[in-house]
Amino acid sequence: MNPELLRDIGLFVAVVNEKSFTRAAKHLGMPTSTVSRRISGLEKQIGTQLLHRTTRRVDVTDAGAAYYARCAQLVEEAQLAHEQLSELITKPRGTLRLSCTPDFAATFLAEILMEFAEQYPEVNFELDLSNRKVDIATEHFDAAIRIGRLDDSNLISVRIGVLPLALYAAPAYLKSSPPLRSPAELALHSCIRLHANENGSTWIFEQVEKLKSDKAALVKVDGRFVANNMSMLRQLTLLGAGIGIIDKTIAMELVTQEKLVQVLPSWQLQPVEIHLLAPSRLMPARLRVFANFLKNRFQNKFSAN
Known part of the structure; x- marks a missing residue:
């Protein structure tokens, strides 16, 4: 392909992306007049109008949209191929x-x-x-x-x-709540959920010692608190609002400090x-x-x- 044609195609793609000759020229570090002149030349070479120009905006013609759909990937691949063959492979920048x-x-x-x-x-x-x-x-x-x-x-x-997950609760919550020996008994407890929908209300467990059973346990849980933020969920758990799903690496220090207790340690949740x-x-x-x-x-x- 003619190098000048490839360059002009790149200018056309940049104008469409930016929806402006001025912004495209600024991004490319060249005069707006040069960009406009090169694209006009491209249109003459192709024999059709690619862009509608007004004083306020630039719109793509039907022919221009079809041309852009084919050229955008071509330009991206050319740019990235150039970068991958340059020193940026060993010295990333930008x-x-x-x-x-x-x-x-x-x-x-x-x-x-x-x-x-x-x-x-x-x-x-x-x-x-x-x-x-x-x-x-x-x-x-x-x-x-x-x-x-x-x-x-x-x-x-x-x-x-992946994030390894487990169930945790504050010692004060466990002291004032029913015993918890199996996932099924979570139905008797206040569980803090990330989402109120079906996925957030169904917790899936499997036994850590898989020789005991190959079956997963699906448990429907409920509670007064739903928080789609792990930090908030963790804080509510620390304050005794209920049983929460917390990343093991974060909970480890809190368990050492006796602020949290791992619940049902012989069962594991699916990692995220x-x-x-x-x-x-x-x-x-x-x-x-x-x-x-x-x-x-x-x-x-x-x-x-």
Whole structure:
């Protein structure tokens, strides 16, 4: 392919992405007039109008939309191929835009980010910490970290570890509550749930010593508190509001301090998987290295397989 044609296709894709000649030119570090002139030349070469231009906005024609659908991936692959063959493979750089829930980020991610930043000083971080599910591609994120079951999507998922979970309660709660010898008896207790729906109200257990039974125990639980934030759930458990599901690595210190007691230790809950989601298998070097770094750290921390 003619190098100039590939460059002009890249300019066209940038204008469509930014919905503006001015913003695209600024992003590319070139004059707006140059971008406009090159795309006009591209339209003449193709023989059709790709963009509707007004003083306030830029819209894609039907032909332009079809052309963009084919060219956007071509441009992305060309850009990433160039990066992967450059020194960035061994020396990642640039800004890594990452989405994650604030609770998980504060509890587990901050320390890992500091380690990565020290090892790769030319990588900067822009973190979006919220519970909303961002649109990674259209909002220009490099990746998102998701905990638990994944929705069906076209995103690429990389399993980076699991969270081992167990049941815990405050000593004061257990002292004033009915005995608890089996999962079925949870029905007599106040259980703090992450979600009020069916998934949040059904806890699935299997025995730690699998020789006793191969059958899983499904228990319907209830309680006065539902909190979709692990820090809040943990705090309510500490205050004696009921029995909560807490990550073992976090609960370990609280058990040592006798602030929490593990409940039903001979039964284990299904661990929760941690995934890194990316828009494409062709990851920029900074993301590819970061994904491997996360996987190593999480698997070491949580002893994931």
